[in-house]
Amino acid sequence: MLKRKIVFINPPYERIAPGYDFVRHITNKSPSLGLLHLAAEVRLHGYEPSIIESDIFELSVDDVVARIAQERPLYVGITLFTVGVWGAAAIARGIKAALPDTVVIVGGPHISSMGPETMERFREFDYAVVGEGEKVLMDLLSALETEADLRAVPGIIFRRGPFVQVTSGNPVNRLLDDLPMPAWDLLPDFPRAYPPAIYDFPRGPVATIAASRGCPFHCKFCDTSTFGARVRHYSPRKVFEMMRHLHHTYGVRHIMFVDDLFLASRQRVTELCNLLLDSGLRMTWTCTARVDTVKPDVLKLMKQAGCWEISFGLETGSDDLLQKMDKAARVEKSEQAVGWTAEAGIRTKGLFMLGYPGETTETISATKDFVRRIPMTIMNLTKFTPYPGSPIYRDLYGTNIREDHWEKMNGMNFVWAPEGITVEELDREYQNILVAFYKRPRMGAYYLKLTLQYPNHLYRLLRFALGFFGAKLRSYLTGRGGVLVRPSEVHLDTPSTR
Numbered sequence: 001m002l003k004r005k006i007v008f009i010n011p012p013y014e015r016i017a018p019g020y021d022f023v024r025h026i027t028n029k030s031p032s033l034g035l036l037h038l039a040a041e042v043r044l045h046g047y048e049p050s051i052i053e054s055d056i057f058e059l060s061v062d063d064v065v066a067r068i069a070q071e072r073p074l075y076v077g078i079t080l081f082t083v084g085v086w087g088a089a090a091i092a093r094g095i096k097a098a099l100p101d102t103v104v105i106v107g108g109p110h111i112s113s114m115g116p117e118t119m120e121r122f123r124e125f126d127y128a129v130v131g132e133g134e135k136v137l138m139d140l141l142s143a144l145e146t147e148a149d150l151r152a153v154p155g156i157i158f159r160r161g162p163f164v165q166v167t168s169g170n171p172v173n174r175l176l177d178d179l180p181m182p183a184w185d186l187l188p189d190f191p192r193a194y195p196p197a198i199y200d201f202p203r204g205p206v207a208t209i210a211a212s213r214g215c216p217f218h219c220k221f222c223d224t225s226t227f228g229a230r231v232r233h234y235s236p237r238k239v240f241e242m243m244r245h246l247h248h249t250y251g252v253r254h255i256m257f258v259d260d261l262f263l264a265s266r267q268r269v270t271e272l273c274n275l276l277l278d279s280g281l282r283m284t285w286t287c288t289a290r291v292d293t294v295k296p297d298v299l300k301l302m303k304q305a306g307c308w309e310i311s312f313g314l315e316t317g318s319d320d321l322l323q324k325m326d327k328a329a330r331v332e333k334s335e336q337a338v339g340w341t342a343e344a345g346i347r348t349k350g351l352f353m354l355g356y357p358g359e360t361t362e363t364i365s366a367t368k369d370f371v372r373r374i375p376m377t378i379m380n381l382t383k384f385t386p387y388p389g390s391p392i393y394r395d396l397y398g399t400n401i402r403e404d405h406w407e408k409m410n411g412m413n414f415v416w417a418p419e420g421i422t423v424e425e426l427d428r429e430y431q432n433i434l435v436a437f438y439k440r441p442r443m444g445a446y447y448l449k450l451t452l453q454y455p456n457h458l459y460r461l462l463r464f465a466l467g468f469f470g471a472k473l474r475s476y477l478t479g480r481g482g483v484l485v486r487p488s489e490v491h492l493d494t495p496s497t498r
């Protein structure tokens with residue numbers, strides 16, 4: 001029997017602010033774990049999957065369409081983040097023109113948060129899967145092939161004539177252990193082509209694992225629509241097996257856990273740490289955690305078991321803003337968690353955002369003071385973006401779809417500004433906060449030591465530095481006086497201007 005081909009695509013999107021292309025050398029190049037899970041699932045059911053990572057391999061819409069036209073798959077599955085919707089639609093149109101019989105299915109965070117509106121707007125997508133994809137995609141494919149009634153498949157969106165129909169809730173995968181391991185073998189040049197951001201890991205190669213799904217909290221800026229509020233875990237044994245598989249089969253030396261709440265269950269983390277310690281599997285790893293889920297004893301055990309860095313969603317140095325965000329913890333708790341983490345010998349990466357509704361010059365000053373005084377080792381500052389699916393999106397825009405600015409929603413553009421502050425001021429403060437953190441005494445020495453200890457980062461750093469100085473030089477030569485891109489040159493395209 002002929003195998004049925006299905007090509008999964010992570011579409012191209014604007015990753016880097018215009019004028020800053022050199023940043024690409026040091027940014028995160030993690031593959032889509034969602035597509036790896038889906039590919040493994042369909043393969044188990046006799047399909048022949050492949051994966052196209054557009055951004056990582058710098059493929060344009062035309063490149064992707066050309067590849068699809070060559071492969072002639074029965075199905076194409078595209079993962080949609082809000083920022084990638086327009087790229088995905090262009091790919092779908094290209095596929096429809098070249099291969100009218102190929103079925104285009106979409107899924108991912110943007111569909112989970114804004115599925116019906118997106119399907120109304122983009123008629124080039126044939127079907128959509130809402131939420132967790134493995135089981136629903138299989139049900140959808142089987143219904144399409146047996147010409148069964150699509151209304152009986154839960155968690156999908158399809159068309160009947162001019163109308164979009166949504167079927168009732170997606171039955172989430174209760175037992176994650178039953179899922180096949182992500183299909184890392186399908187990724188070209190895995191793991192070497194997929195490093196995380198510079199200085200975010202000690203030694204590569206690196207792979208990602210989501211050891212749990214779901215988050216019960218409702219921080220107002222966060223889109224949790226894909227996995228919902230109920231937390232489901234792999235067993236510690238299964239997580240350990242995935243780590244061992246990645247180490248022995250691909251030589252992976254560092255794991256990034258991308259769970260929303262890795263520390264939701266301290267008991268499971270303790271079990272995983274004990275498995276790692278007993279096995280002698282010497283891998284390093286990083287995870288994300290809420291400041292109210294860490295305790296000194298677990299942190300010490302995590303350190304012994306290879307934990308290298310924890311990313312905390314610290315967001316801001318202002319209690320007032322934390323309250324507005326509906327974050328449960330306050331600044332004092334953040335300081336305590338970062339302090340305990342440093343005492344345990346684990347690095348802290350602070351995830352911050354600037355420009356949340358209610359941000360003022362006072363809250364910005366509080367954030368600068370905060371980042372200067374806490375023992376944090378690396379900082380990630382994003383420009384506040386109201387993502388569809390987040391509670392704040394509805395507060396700001398009402399329930400109506402706002403399709404403008406989607407392709408700028410990469411955390412690197414201010415698509416919205418709080419009252420009383422302009423985008424230009426926010427952009428300036430963005431630089432100032434980073435400078436406040438990275439100009440702390442001893443930071444230079446710390447990063448020099450880190451680079452000498454892990455020289456694998458040096459090559460990327462040099463390419464970044466060369467790119468930066470090249471861009472600066474070009475700017476002076478073209479009379480821009482060193483400015484890489486003027487705010488007036490950054491257009492927030494709306495669909496109507498296309």
Ligand code: B12
Pocket residue numbers: 010013028029030031032033034035037038076077078079080081082083084105106107108109110113129131132133134137210221222223224226227258259260382387388389409410411
């Ligand atoms: C790891 C991660 C990254 C990594 C890897 C990105 C990637 N392509 O997977 C990096 C650092 C590169 C990244 C970048 C960005 N990220 Co990110 N990221 C995450 C994180 C923490 C985990 C993602 C993950 O691996 N989940 C586990 C896998 C198994 O789930 P999944 O990918 O969602 O796939 C499942 C379903 O969505 C569905 N599905 C997905 N695609 C498809 C396709 C088809 C055809 C079907 C049927 C089903 C389906 O089935 C899959 C299996 O169940 C999530 C938070 C979260 N809880 O998911 C944020 C999250 C997805 N990121 C987000 C954002 C905003 C971004 C960025 C735009 C900028 C930023 N601020 O970081 C960029 C854009 C990246 C891009 N277009 O590829 C938002 C998305 C919101 C939105 N509406 O767009 C999230 C939800 C964070 C949040 N809570 O706000 N990210």
Ligand code: SF4
Pocket residue numbers: 215216217218219222223224260261290313
């Ligand atoms: S920011 Fe973290 S804790 Fe808050 S809702 Fe999102 S995933 Fe949950």
